[in-house]
Amino acid sequence: MTSTGTELADLAREAGTTFILALFVDLRGKPCAKLVPVEAIDLLATEGVGFAGYAVGAMGQEPRDPDLMAIPDPSSFTPIPFIKEGLALVHCDPHVEGKPWPYAPRVILKSLIARAAEAGFEPWVGAEVEYFLLTRNPDGSLATADTADTAAQPCYDARGVTRMYDHLTTISTAMNQLGWSNYANDHEDGNGQFEQNFQFAEALITADRVVTLRYLLSMIAAERGMIATFMPKPFADRTGSGLHLHLSLTSSGAAMFPGDEASDGHGLGLSSVAYSFIAGILDHACALQAVVGPTVNSYKRTGALTTTSGASWAPRLPTYGGNDRTHYIRVPDDQRIELRGGDGSANPYLAIAAALGAGLDGIARNLDPGPIGAVGEGSRPLPPTLLHAIDDMVGDDVITGVLDAVGDGVAEYFADLKRQEFFTYHGTVSPWEVEQYLTAF
Template identity: 30%
Template sequence: MIRDTAARPAGVADIAEAVEFLAAHPQITAFDLVLIDANGIARGKIIRRHELLPIFRSGRHLPGSILGLDVSGEDVEETGLVWSDGDADRRAWPIQGSLVPLPWTNPPRGEVRLSLCELDGTPMAADPRHALARRDALLRADGYHPVLAYELEFYLLDREKDAAGNFQPLRLPLSGERPEGIQVYGVSELDRLEPFIDAVYRAAEAQNLPVETMISEYAQGQFELTLRHGSALRAADDLVMLKRLLRSVALRHGMMACFMAKPFAGRAGSGMHVHASLADAAGDNLFADRDDELSPLLRQAVAGLLETMDESMLVFAPHLNSWRRFSAQSYAPTTPTWARNNRSVAVRVPAGSGAGRHLEQRAAGIDTNPYLVGATVLAGMQRGIAAKADPGPETTAYAESAGDILPPGWRSAIEKASTSSFLKDALGERMHFVFLALKRAEYRRFAAEITALERLLYGEIV
């Protein structure tokens, strides 16, 4: 039996962080407690100001079933976290450096993100953040310090749907017009979005989020934001914070920030490209070019990602809609290939300085959980390095589909992931079990639904 000792886990935020924050922000009267579940969805509650310090002292009880919810927020008993577990409490602890203001709120609130632990202080293995922390620690034990950065593609949509009930692009704030044409890299579209962009950058600065470049992407109303690279955990933390920031700021500007992988048929999908490298203890890049050639370590990491890609696709494409993103000539990879300076491949080595060389994994959609994606990417890299694997020749043209090398769809990806010893190791056995239970439940829910298209095509025909 696990005793509720309130043992303080290593690495959680110190109470001094909360004391200093409260002194600096006397106007904040409430705080959002935020825990990220396996689907990447923020769960939690709002507390009053006087409740904050006790959480930093001794944590806060939360039910373990909060990590056994599907995308609609319903319990999935098959996770083993609901009734078979007695809906037992665990203890949530504040993440170091995560206490920030929410500058878009009125009256002003703050936010603190949480990780879930067992009552004795050991990591709760179904918390996806612990999966990434575990993989990061394993690499560090081998002398490798992971450095990650995520790109975030998303749509800004009108909060009102069209007459047919479909999404439609936003009206640009300064002109009142909807974007026309693709206008990738269009500067005018960004200029007409000025009030929203200014609010995003101001909010990011207030939260110490390293938000950098914003561009107009490959569809009407689609944009991309980049985040500066950092440690594995910090990079994933930044990504979940930025998604929440964009949703909240968009809402207050009459828009909807949409992170579906493919909200529109016939238009570009939204990816979450992962830039990764390994540093030594001194911070020097181990992927840096050697004698003007790609380093052997980088090539081995690429090989590991290619070899494990088919087993990993459920993490990179976890929902039914995720699979609509993959099609020929769509900038979403359809086969496990690699190349330098080629955006059609699954693993790209970007152009740039040899000293800053890194790889870019391009399979993941923006609808994924960055902790699970990060853990899976790092595990694939680690496998390739351990085996001193060779990625083979790089692709020199557009990477066309190579048949059945990757799972052909969502159900196949679930089946592949369920038997993958690699993915079980990458995520941890408990996280792997819970994630599969959630995906199977989500698949059953869609499989039982009769769609409007089915009624249209078959209602009076067959």
């Protein structure tokens, strides 16, 4: 048995694992897996498990192409007996013919982490996963799972949290059993909307945890007859669901974002490295949105002017500021920045990789973000639609360079996927159009 196989086998034995989900996501974020019995763990560890890449989805393959081989990362081994007794999952890196596959999101993020290391940095990330708990009415329309959740301003409502106690505590207990340090569970701004927070970690670990948490939320909600959705804007009149990313850098273990008063040009307590990182993200914000807001529905969230609660909580301009949630980048303290442009449909590997690439570009170019709250010279509002965002992305060498970090062609493939998605949506006739135009002429 190989050292990797021994490590994975030891982890499985210690956890009492009998079956392992060998899991990865495609470019759209779809979780894909095969269920592997523990008796085949050495084969899984040494050769991986094979997938027909075209059948997987958005992975850059045609039916004629050779198998994707999902190679497990033992460090990501996660026992999940609260889903099924004896079950665990392990995150995998897809390979083709022995080489990491350029279209694999986890492979792309690992490449950006290596690029950061070459520049002398280690990236750290925290993620806020927002979601709705829903059911379907007999006519197929969506309804809030908690029928009593009807308040005009339900955010932080103690009664709403208590009514969902069983669901929230099951997820919280699972996160803490896994060592993620869940520290808060709250009702968010929309009826039926929740958020459950866990501590920040190294970039790859956090991305893995976001994928794992979405899976856990979906499965545990389904057991209670609910739908957990990460759709950015399932209701036109309610707040959308974000995937806010808290980003920071260290260098040889030393925090790089705190600054001193003498050298702080913008009054937020940050270093010049942090301000340049912010400036890089702002400079590429419009192109970045194609990755952190990658669906048609994403732009219903960032385009919202208000909601029934009184605020959309989604940025419309590429600005930054202090502890102010109206900005694209919020700076809550001198340890981190919060990127608020991403939403629940974002692929966490790609979103973190793209934000990291943009920030590193700002550091490399020694950019300055300008005055707090100001839209930079030459900047525009965030893209109004997915199509606009893709056009911005294909014209941005830094963001396309992130997607092409392991091999050329990924950015073009991603752009084509998303253009097709937009035009498929654009080709449908909505109830709004029927209502507006049926007898208008």
